[in-house]
Amino acid sequence: MATDLAKIAKSKKIEYFLISFVDLFGVLRAKLVPARAIGEMQGEGAGFAGFAAWLDMTPAHPDMFGVPDPDSLIQLPWQPEIGWLAADLWMDGQEVEASPRVALKRQLARAEAAGYRVKTGVECEYFLVDSDGTALSDPRDIQSKPCYDQQALMRRYPVIKSICDAMLELGWGPYQNDHEDANGQFEMNWDYDDALKTADRHVFFKYMVKTLAEQHELRATFMPKPFADLTGNGCHAHVSVWNKTGSKNLFLDKKDKQELGLSATAYSFLGGIVHNAEALTALFNPTVNSYKRINGAVTRSGATWSPNTVTYSGNNRTHMIRVPDDGRFELRLMDGAANPYLMQAGFTAAGLDGIDNNRDPGRAQFNNMYEEPHKAKGAKQLPLNLLDAIRLLDKSKPLRAALGDELIDAYVKLKTNEWRDYAAHLSDWERKNTLDC
Numbered sequence: 001m002a003t004d005l006a007k008i009a010k011s012k013k014i015e016y017f018l019i020s021f022v023d024l025f026g027v028l029r030a031k032l033v034p035a036r037a038i039g040e041m042q043g044e045g046a047g048f049a050g051f052a053a054w055l056d057m058t059p060a061h062p063d064m065f066g067v068p069d070p071d072s073l074i075q076l077p078w079q080p081e082i083g084w085l086a087a088d089l090w091m092d093g094q095e096v097e098a099s100p101r102v103a104l105k106r107q108l109a110r111a112e113a114a115g116y117r118v119k120t121g122v123e124c125e126y127f128l129v130d131s132d133g134t135a136l137s138d139p140r141d142i143q144s145k146p147c148y149d150q151q152a153l154m155r156r157y158p159v160i161k162s163i164c165d166a167m168l169e170l171g172w173g174p175y176q177n178d179h180e181d182a183n184g185q186f187e188m189n190w191d192y193d194d195a196l197k198t199a200d201r202h203v204f205f206k207y208m209v210k211t212l213a214e215q216h217e218l219r220a221t222f223m224p225k226p227f228a229d230l231t232g233n234g235c236h237a238h239v240s241v242w243n244k245t246g247s248k249n250l251f252l253d254k255k256d257k258q259e260l261g262l263s264a265t266a267y268s269f270l271g272g273i274v275h276n277a278e279a280l281t282a283l284f285n286p287t288v289n290s291y292k293r294i295n296g297a298v299t300r301s302g303a304t305w306s307p308n309t310v311t312y313s314g315n316n317r318t319h320m321i322r323v324p325d326d327g328r329f330e331l332r333l334m335d336g337a338a339n340p341y342l343m344q345a346g347f348t349a350a351g352l353d354g355i356d357n358n359r360d361p362g363r364a365q366f367n368n369m370y371e372e373p374h375k376a377k378g379a380k381q382l383p384l385n386l387l388d389a390i391r392l393l394d395k396s397k398p399l400r401a402a403l404g405d406e407l408i409d410a411y412v413k414l415k416t417n418e419w420r421d422y423a424a425h426l427s428d429w430e431r432k433n434t435l436d437c
């Protein structure tokens with residue numbers, strides 16, 4: 001065994017471990033295990049009942065085991081007696097096909113077999129709200145253009161500093177924190193890294209932000225569109241593909257004819273994302289609420305900052321994909337509800353499909369999509385709601401081939417049930433628009 005967690009517990013004075021996993025809906029679940037039992041758990045895994053989580057299982061299924069990945073260990077900076085571990089799910093001696101971290105690892109293994117190493121960074125936006133989530137926590141945060149508002153940022157300095165200090169201590173390389181485009185909204189950035197490491201950190205970041213906000217008597221939310229008139233929570237990802245050793249960026253080509261600094265490999269990868277974008281939306285924008293962000297009306301600040309069509313551009317934030325710099329692109333479609341593993345599994349699967357099939361993303365568009373959308377002729381529209389997106393995912397041959405029928409079927413089934421539950425609720429809108437029919 002490469003890393004002995006029992007030994008690490010002794011040397012780092014860890015008393016408890018959180019053996020955690022993320023289910024298909026992105027919910028973080030865990031068992032809190034005393035250090036005396038970690039040796040056994042490292043081998044066998046912690047036991048869970050799969051039906052109790054958002055996985056397509058029944059109460060009759062046998063025990064599911066979360067086998068911790070020792071490389072994912074994070075010692076909580078604010079509670080150093082606790083070590084957090086990401087786990088992979090196993091049942092009957094096999095990995096659970098329809099589980100998010102396993103799905104991402106499989107896509108990364110496919111990439112590695114083809115000689116690629118996927119590197120990513122994520123930008124997780126969040127709001128600080130009141131305890132019941134219906135209003136901002138800071139009543140003085142009222143500017144119509146609040147982005148980078150220093151006064152509002154510094155009123156939240158204690159909690160922002162506690163989160164950034166934690167990332168510094170963990171060696172994530174945080175480099176900037178800001179007030180984002182909506183009142184009450186913030187973003188904190190740390191260095192990009194290998195895709196799995198970034199996904200594990202993304203999971204932990206959400207837990208950390210919620211926990212440290214609670215310690216400051218605040219509530220953090222990553223909900224895609226918590227307030228109808230304000231910019232929503234995006235979760236943009238910066239993506240590049242390197243050679244196996246990580247010494248050469250295979251997306252970089254200074255001689256690119258479109259002058260975006262992208263290689264033929266990068267364009268094929270992009271082509272795969274453009275080709276599969278509508279189906280990917282079910283993974284990138286996984287909630288009913290998500291579609292109020294990507295198909296939203298202009299916000300109080302003047303822009304939604306989110307895409308509504310499948311287009312790519314240079315350094316232009318009105319398109320679904322932005323190329324801010326040579327050798328990488330920023331995918332701007334995902335929102336704060338996106339499952340950290342499934343979103344990366346999704347774009348990696350689509351990118352590899354693009355490379356395998358030499359898919360052409362078409363020409364870059366340089367118009368302002370918010371002001372002059374007609375200039376991007378033939379641009380595909382994104383799904384208008386979760387049900388449309390789920391149906392497109394269900395029918396997607398490339399994503400089924402890459403992610404497996406078991407995962408797609410489980411996801412489609414559970415999300416369709418969620419849609420039915422939502423659709424069964426009578427809304428005020430229905431009453432106002434139908435009562436006098």
Ligand SMILES: [Mg+2]
Pocket residue numbers: 123125180187234
């Ligand atoms: Mg942002």
